[in-house]
Amino acid sequence: MTFVVKPQTHHPKLPLNEIGLTRRDYEGSVSTLCAGCGHDSVSAAIVQACAELSIPPHRFAKVSGIGCSSKTPSYFLNKSHGFNSVHGRMPSVMTGANLANRDLYCIGVSGDGDSASIGMGQFAHIMRRRINMLYIVENNGTYGLTKGQFSATNDKGSTSKKGAPNLYEPIDLVSMALQIGASFVARSFSGDKHQLVPLIKAGLRHKGIAFIDVISPCVAFNNHQGSTKSYEHVRQYTHNVVNADYIEEHDEIIADYLPGTREDVAMPDGSILRLYKLDEAYDPHDRVGALNYVQRHQEKGEAVTGMLYIDPLAADCHEIMDTVQTPLNELVEEDLCPGNKVLQSINDSFR
């Protein structure tokens, strides 16, 4: 970790976003994670994405569980409320938060221990309820804070720092999310900001649950030879299938610069998710196809990355439940309390 205190001032020529803020307005406190930690790159990508979307920084709600990844909400969006809850339970806290105020942008940050082990039940259930949020797992295959035990996403045969192999099958959160009903599923790599930032932007604008599994190497315990979640291994064995660019109405449309077959996906808010398919046969709207594709490549030892599945018109939890448009936390007595006259007729029904 660094002990350098962030300067309060910033360069006067930093670019301003649509609401007149700079990227610095979206930053958080100084990270206490190890130098080179993939998680810090994810935090930086979140900062960039939020700034580029020009959403007022206080309109986010950040929730996390416990672990290295769950510390990171301190390191972005200082002007928004954050909640570092208990291990594996970010999804339930976020569910409550989203029920209370549907207007906030919800960012949930979790890790592979947090989501694939202790919190696997909650991970699964928030996917099927389609809470309107961005769910990021910073996936490094290891328990960092407790000094390097294998996590449940660690590949079978991948070795620990001391050389011992992992004996058990890995849990793939992307496959689970696809299977359970998430309406936005992506995978990326903390070292690939060009891929990650548009995915985060699209995920924030997506109505419903947006899940991004970000492979984020642990420099302290899982970055050695023999690990399948090291920077080196991930760069070599990822299979990028669909790149994405997120274009808001106010964005200047630059000429296509990414390779692949282009497809524009209209988002409900009028923005466009521009996809570039590197494998022409891949259909990011086919849930079962995506699941097959991911698992076939996994058999070959490859992690498929990119915008893997999206249903831009899927209903979110509030729509499923048919709650009022006004955030529930803004309702007052006259909205909520039926009054004594009604109560007296209820009394009569008990006589």
Next chain:
Amino acid sequence: MSVSYNDFVIRFANVNGSGSASANSMFAKALFRMGIPVAIRNIFPSNIQGLPTWFEVRVSEQGYLGRREGVDVMVAMNAETLVEDIASINPGGYLVYDNSKPLAKTLQRDDIIEIGMPISNMLLSEFTDPKQRSLFKNITYLGALTALLNIEFDVLTGMVATQYKGKDALIAPNIHALEIGRNYALNYLDAPLPIQVKRSDQVGDRILVDGNMAAGLGSLYGGATVCAWYPITPSTSVAEAFELHANKLRIDEQSGQKKFAIIQAEDELAAIGMVIGAAWNGARSFTATSGPGLSLMSEFLGLAYFAELPVVLWDIQRAGPSTGMPTRTQQSDLISAAYASHGDTKHPLLFPATPKECFDFAAMALDLADRLQTPIIVLSDLELGMNENLSEPFEWDDERVYDRGKVLNAQELDEVEVFGRYRDVDGDGIGYRTYPGTHPDKGAFFTRGTSRDEFAAYTESPEIYERNMQRLLRKWDTAAKLLPAAEISSSAERVGVLYYGTTSLPIPEALDLLAPEGIRLDTCRIRAFPFGEEVKAFIEEHELVFVVEQNRDAQMRTLLINECEFEPKKLVRVNYYAGLSISANFIHKSISEYYQTNKLSRLTEVQS
């Protein structure tokens, strides 16, 4: 033969899932509508169909609502439990049974009166549908009871008409089945019996409702918008009641959309996590569970205590430990609720005793949780939650404003010079909070279960940690002042009796049973933890205090000793924990025996 009115216990022994519950409820409701106080106890198994179930109605002109030992009239409709059912009848009592098959000689008792009716055989010729033949057995004995006990027949026929409104085809056969039973009793039996009912005015404006219904309704009136829960007996009907009423009373007129959100969570951990998340984001929220769920919620309760978030948690207690007897009642979660979670953690508790109090406490708990920024646990139990109890009617003051506690909005934040989430500005141990999304620049903070300073920044400083823990104790003292006070009735006796929740039901009767023995007791009904000054004074002012409760380990007594440092010998334990509700007879016997054994002076001795 002398006739007694409105004073007996009737018990129906049935097979679970045979449709008996609605017939038996109609029986109780009919007496209630005749103005007679009734206490209903559904003693049911953890089973959907096939196991034995009992339904007991205590009929009491004096208004005694606690359980009374012994049965005066047994309606024995379950062959499997016939032996124990017959054995439980008081000498001189009545056995009502289906004599389509004759009663075995070995089961006959000389000291009870057998009332046999060929129920199955009669229905055989009246109904062709086998399902109706089976279901109407219940209705037929109900009809016979109207004659045997002198129940106003039109009250029952009126109820059948209301119950099947819209399904009119069912009204005639039900009434016919009632008449079959009634006519048989009038023609062939010695009806009415010397124990009878007669119209009374003892019910007044009271209602007949279960505590869980009241809790759900009170939560709605109290402004809860988020309910997250996981099914567990006997708490399930709290969330269901909230949903039932919300679907009627919380629908936006223009859009038809819901002004509430209910989530049936994947487990109790998620349920309370959702409640905490919603509360953090400014919505009033609650959950309901029972013992096992409370255990699962412990970690989150510690977070809510330390991060200071409002939570309302209903624990409808059942018999533990572990799965215990899941459909039997107990008051055995006091300690696990009061000190739920690791570390130095404690939570305010509320102890409702009636449905009215469930309603009131539901709304009050939401206010208290917001005011104190901490979990409030309401400890009801199966007896109160799942049985229809005679209760004062619900009332709501239309002028009432929800107390949302210390929450700063954007304008107030602008006016505040320094905002620190955990600063004790007012000296009551409670800081000011803000909801997410309130202000562009001010008032955002990080909520965490880790140690932090007044400005919500992480710290491991020993001084700051200790200061924070001390402030939480100041908040605890504030809580003691805000919680509902104990109900005390004092005639300056030397000995007192202390109780809470449903243990209150048999107390008036127990006192009446003790009085002729010269035992007079002052009473204190505790309604909340931490204890108010009035509870401490009550114990201090008495030489001896019986603590009556429905658990093995005298958990309330432990709390009193632990929190107030009373001399343990002064607090005498009276504990019933066998899973039925505590009876006046048990309390009477326990206290009477203690007087005898310890040669305590009685009123008569003092006077002589």
